[in-house]
Amino acid sequence: MSDLDLILAVMSREIGRATAGEPPLRVLAMTSNASMVAGEMARAAGADVRISVGFTRHEGRPRPALGLGAAALGFDGTPVAPPSDTFVLLRRGWVGVFVSPAQLDAACRTNLSRVGGTDDAPAVALPGSRGLPENNTSPSHVWYLVPDHSARVLVQAVDFVSGPTPRPGPTRRLVTRLGMFDYSDGNWRARGLMPEVAPEDVVAATPFEVGDLDSAPRLAPTTPAELAAIDAVDPGRISHFDLGRPAAEMAPIIAEERRR
Amino acid sequence: MNAAGFEDRLSDGMTLAIGGLGLQRKPMSLIRRVVDSGVTDLRVVTYLGSVDVEFLIAAGVVAEVHSAGVGMDGFGLAPAFRRARQTGSIRFVEWSEGSLMSALEAGARGLPSMPTPTDPRSDVVHGEWLRVAPDPFTNQEIVIARALEPDVAVVHAAGVDDQRNLYCHGDLGVDGLMVRAAATSVASASVAVAFDAPGVAISGMWIDDVVVDPTATWPTGCEPDVLIDLATMSTWAAGTGDDVTGLVP
Numbered sequence: 001m002s003d004l005d006l007i008l009a010v011m012s013r014e015i016g017r018a019t020a021g022e023p024p025l026r027v028l029a030m031t032s033n034a035s036m037v038a039g040e041m042a043r044a045a046g047a048d049v050r051i052s053v054g055f056t057r058h059e060g061r062p063r064p065a066l067g068l069g070a071a072a073l074g075f076d077g078t079p080v081a082p083p084s085d086t087f088v089l090l091r092r093g094w095v096g097v098f099v100s101p102a103q104l105d106a107a108c109r110t111n112l113s114r115v116g117g118t119d120d121a122p123a124v125a126l127p128g129s130r131g132l133p134e135n136n137t138s139p140s141h142v143w144y145l146v147p148d149h150s151a152r153v154l155v156q157a158v159d160f161v162s163g164p165t166p167r168p169g170p171t172r173r174l175v176t177r178l179g180m181f182d183y184s185d186g187n188w189r190a191r192g193l194m195p196e197v198a199p200e201d202v203v204a205a206t207p208f209e210v211g212d213l214d215s216a217p218r219l220a221p222t223t224p225a226e227l228a229a230i231d232a233v234d235p236g237r238i239s240h241f242d243l244g245r246p247a248a249e250m251a252p253i254i255a256e257e258r259r260r
Numbered sequence: 261m262n263a264a265g266f267e268d269r270l271s272d273g274m275t276l277a278i279g280g281l282g283l284q285r286k287p288m289s290l291i292r293r294v295v296d297s298g299v300t301d302l303r304v305v306t307y308l309g310s311v312d313v314e315f316l317i318a319a320g321v322v323a324e325v326h327s328a329g330v331g332m333d334g335f336g337l338a339p340a341f342r343r344a345r346q347t348g349s350i351r352f353v354e355w356s357e358g359s360l361m362s363a364l365e366a367g368a369r370g371l372p373s374m375p376t377p378t379d380p381r382s383d384v385v386h387g388e389w390l391r392v393a394p395d396p397f398t399n400q401e402i403v404i405a406r407a408l409e410p411d412v413a414v415v416h417a418a419g420v421d422d423q424r425n426l427y428c429h430g431d432l433g434v435d436g437l438m439v440r441a442a443a444t445s446v447a448s449a450s451v452a453v454a455f456d457a458p459g460v461a462i463s464g465m466w467i468d469d470v471v472v473d474p475t476a477t478w479p480t481g482c483e484p485d486v487l488i489d490l491a492t493m494s495t496w497a498a499g500t501g502d503d504v505t506g507l508v509p
Contacts, residue, residue, distance in 0.1 A: 054431025
């Protein structure tokens, strides 16, 4: 068992919880291999959740792959839907999405556009805001997956507002290597700490205030069933590359792919 | 089917829409033909870009990129795009996924603009292509996306039949909107297939010309039959992004 497997387990438990929420999570947006694996883990544990493999197919059975794109195999028989369905589902609150911003700030604003500089000449250009400007304003479930819990990602104020401060919703939760933290009423509060993590560890790594650290429960370790679920869908742990696994370890996976 | 008249549709300064998503179904052979034709100062529209944008920027033919994101998926950031944004050598018009979809929908319907579910407080809402305005019925502030009307759209499909209907196994993205918004659309396809009405993803009435080529997406993929060239992607992402030969087969 690794710490990264525990992050996957926490994500899958969150998906399961949200399927019983109000509104219920019905479709998990596949934003990364980690979210896909967590979705399959939740399904293995009995959660009624579909995995959307893109903008036009909202019930797929994807597999982890380095080049994610639209790597969807084994459809459940659903036809191609109009791309606007993505935002219809989002507005109904039926979507769950794990976003990974480059910056997340004290007001729960997200940034995936640039760091430093100006809009016309960024110091560090990032890919672009993707769906962040729509996610934070929707009534759907939004998790902020930030494995690197540090001042590099968590900041007082983002350099560019991709996603504004979210309107209240069923889930506005940060998941990191240190634990889970909710945003509501203008404040961040701890909802669970990883095993072996002390409140002072969170204080040292977070440039903004986080409440309820002393009362936050410990998150349960990964169970044998959860480990088995990860092994079934991602034995090579490709999902770990979304959680901090060194990119240098991609080489053997690429070599294997070349042999196919 | 080799789209012999493709180059006649191209012109300097045109708006070129590119289908596919990330590292999947990018019509790379058609994009290389765009560069080989000698046209320049292109306005490129791509929903989620990767080596399509990288190749065009490295070839020096891009003036402006419209996109909700350009990157190399699990391989990290796109080096040519990053350098171009940071030096200001191209203009990046940043959209969100929702607003870019609305802009193409407006273009497809012949409307000047269309409301979009984008938060007006986001910094992507800028004056030229996205504006905040009061809804005429509720007075609620909403974001309006200006229509995008590409001159040419290029897309790739897994299969094409003899009526130019396109077939797609994975996510179609916004390719359907692009071909409806564009003045003319050309497709590449991995294989020729027999007509199968329930399987048609894009009707042939939207497609003006087709080329069949199983290598047309290289180095991107067309799952499940054509896999991404991971080694090429890894090498490109780790480099400086200024040598187009890295993306030429």
